[in-house]
Amino acid sequence: MSTRTSPGPHIEVRGLHRSYGSGADAFEAVRGVDLVVEPGTVVALLGTNGAGKTSALEVVEGLAPPSSGEVRVLGLDPVADRAEVRRRTGVLLQTSGFPADLTVAETLRMWAATMTAPRPVADALADLDLAGRADVRVRALSGGELRRLDLACTLLGEPEVVLLDEPTTGLDPESRRRVWELVAGLRDRGCSVLLTTHHLEEAEELADRVAIMHAGRIVREGTPAELGADRPATIRFEGAAAGLPDLAGLPAVARVGTDHGTTTLESRDLQATLTALLTAAADRDVRLPGLEARSASLESVFLAIASGEEPAAAPTPEPARPTGGAAR
């Protein structure tokens, strides 16, 4: 019988491989993934379509065994110790399958009946802004409402580890914000959250660490700020800024380009370049219409990987080793 674990990473993935099919038809969707999720942190798995995010997450969820490698959730094997891991883990799959004839409240009550210590259904309804839809049948829910019901079920058992596959897909901006608040609240309570997302701003807003997958491997991993750190910042304005000195000569400018009437400067030091640009413009009384300045973002890193500008086969960084002894 499994016991509760000592403090340590909530999720540890080492050298994970997962293949579909066998023999000549085998396809390796996950090709050696290492990942650590510490308690009280949110890790976002980003990636191009087909990168292997769901394939990796399903192994962490215990829905499939690894082809090779090792996965521990709360120090336990998610397949061999499935009952214990499931009791302490909340899982949101990409698609749900609720009975269409039940109401929202009935669905939550049915779900709660399978748990040892569920939260009050009324609280779960309120958290996901579903109280007003409690008596509506599942078949009548909108896509966003269904997703929120799914999430309410995921969090009903007060899980220590929360695994969310694209939690905000199909949600409107307000519902998405609400889910972000909920996830931030989970982190504040010491839960660990591993989520996949296609929304870069979601990863930037929510994640303590981001792992970018491409072709079955994690090609970059770090905090959102770390990942953007080696990418240039950008300054844009409309027009060619006639009357200004040579823009390429401004401090820290890496590249100047003009596209469809918009001038773009890439800068290795946004403050230095921007200060010099604004000073030059002020000295010469030049307007810079539509001026915008952006720090290096996750988006630029992601696009560089997706376009092949950054090597997809960069070595997977060694995740931080836990300092405490992880129970195995």
Ligand SMILES: Nc1ncnc2c1ncn2[C@@H]1O[C@H](COP(=O)(O)OP(=O)(O)OP(=O)(O)O)[C@@H](O)[C@H]1O
């Ligand atoms: N059951 C399966 N049989 C064979 N190949 C599969 C199967 N499921 C997934 N794949 C393949 O494995 C690869 C990874 O798929 P996966 O769904 O894990 O990617 P993903 O990163 O989650 O993609 P998306 O962002 O599009 O959801 C894809 O090439 C996919 O076609």
